[in-house]
Amino acid sequence: MKKKLALLLYRYFPYGGLQKDFLGISKELVARGHIVKVYTRSWEGDIPENIDVVETGEKGLSNYSKNKNYVSEVMKSLKNFMPDIVFGFNKMPGLDLYFAADTCFAKQSLTKNSMQRFTRRFKQSMAFEEEVFSVSSKSRIFLLNEKQSQDFQDFYSTQHERLTIIPPGIEKNWIDQESINIHELLNIPRNEKIILFVGSDFSRKGLDRAIFGMSYLSEHNISATLLVIGDDSKEPYKKIIKEHSLENKVIFLGPRKDVASFMKSSHLLVHPAREEAAGNIIIEALVSGLPSLISAEVGFSGEVLKYESGIVVTGNFTQEKFNTLLEENISDVKLSSVKERIKPLANDNYFYSRFSFIADYIEREF
Numbered sequence: 007m008k009k010k011l012a013l014l015l016y017r018y019f020p021y022g023g024l025q026k027d028f029l030g031i032s033k034e035l036v037a038r039g040h041i042v043k044v045y046t047r048s049w050e051g052d053i054p055e056n057i058d059v060v061e062t063g064e065k066g067l068s069n070y071s072k073n074k075n076y077v078s079e080v081m082k083s084l085k086n087f088m089p090d091i092v093f094g095f096n097k098m099p100g101l102d103l104y105f106a107a108d109t110c111f112a113k114q115s116l117t118k119n120s121m122q123r124f125t126r127r128f129k130q131s132m133a134f135e136e137e138v139f140s141v142s143s144k145s146r147i148f149l150l151n152e153k154q155s156q157d158f159q160d161f162y163s164t165q166h167e168r169l170t171i172i173p174p175g176i177e178k179n180w181i182d183q184e185s186i187n188i189h190e191l192l193n194i195p196r197n198e199k200i201i202l203f204v205g206s207d208f209s210r211k212g213l214d215r216a217i218f219g220m221s222y223l224s225e226h227n228i229s230a231t232l233l234v235i236g237d238d239s240k241e242p243y244k245k246i247i248k249e250h251s252l253e254n255k256v257i258f259l260g261p262r263k264d265v266a267s268f269m270k271s272s273h274l275l276v277h278p279a280r281e282e283a284a285g286n287i288i289i290e291a292l293v294s295g296l297p298s299l300i301s302a303e304v305g306f307s308g309e310v311l312k313y314e315s316g317i318v319v320t321g322n323f324t325q326e327k328f329n330t331l332l333e334e335n336i337s338d339v340k341l342s343s344v345k346e347r348i349k350p351l352a353n354d355n356y357f358y359s360r361f362s363f364i365a366d367y368i369e370r371e372f
Contacts, residue, residue, distance in 0.1 A: 175360025183266035
């Protein structure tokens with residue numbers, strides 16, 4: 007039966023992990039004949055066919071006020087659209103379904119400056135999270151992994167039957183992308199190992215940690231170049247790079263559409279994130295046959311351990327631990343062993359089933 011869905015997202019822009027999931031789910035629902043209307047504060051890039059996009063609520067000087075206005079305006083608009091399902095991709099009131107792409111704010115707040123508790127943004131974030139996860143809420147929730155599920159249950163005692171852990175959602179054409187000759191393309195000496203960093207929030211995803219790791223390799227005469235793909239400012243990192251004489255060892259490539267090709271052609275992915283609910287790039291690397299070195303804070307660290315697709319910096323992160331593991335696992339022998347082990351995973355349909363799984367759930371449960 008055809009359904010009307012309102013999809014709610016604060017901002018859409020190409021290349022973001024949440025945005026990729028949102029778009030993939032939207033396209034799957036439209037392909038099945040459902041009516042999809044998107045409400046967002048702002049939309050960057052092309053709008054897919056048969057998806058109606060309404061930009062609303064982009065008023066206010068702060069994210070707090072913009073989010074407040076957005077929720078208020080969307081709830082008014084929904085009275086006219088009258089959807090069967092309100093499906094949110096950010097935490098907010100009034101959701102039938104929520105796609106939990108981020109971490110538990112209540113848990114993360116314990117590690118922040120206590121003074122932030124008095125800000126309007128903090129209070130709003132806590133209130134919106136409680137609207138979705140509290141035992142009095144009716145929202146059903148899609149989660150990315152067991153670690154994330156446990157965090158929310160620990161803080162909100164969310165009923166287990168409202169929580170559904172979903173499979174990964176890599177685009178099926180990912181494995182069809184061709185590998186490239188990175189050394190020739192970027193004029194890098196042939197003996198250099200290519201280390202890849204992918205992410206559009208450099209600080210949260212630990213770019214500084216990756217750069218310090220490059221410094222350690224350089225000090226130990228291990229030839230490697232770090233390629234940084236992502237949409238964020240490189241200015242804060244130039245000082246670190248200059249201080250450690252890494253000007254020729256760290257290359258910023260900006261956001262790119264050919265990440266799959268770089269993954270197929272690099273030696274190692276590093277993702278030493280400070281906070282990461284899941285980390286789709288871990289699965290992208292896995293199906294690309296690319297070994298990874300990641301922090302335990304990454305939600306998909308369990309997948310790395312399960313499939314032995316790389317190394318996890320266990321326990322509390324220290325730069326010394328990361329550096330040592332980087333040196334140990336960048337050898338040809340270690341890399342070849344992992345690549346050989348994960349090679350068959352490229353053809354495992356499980357890694358491409360997120361969008362169809364969610365559409366099946368919606369058609370079955372609503």
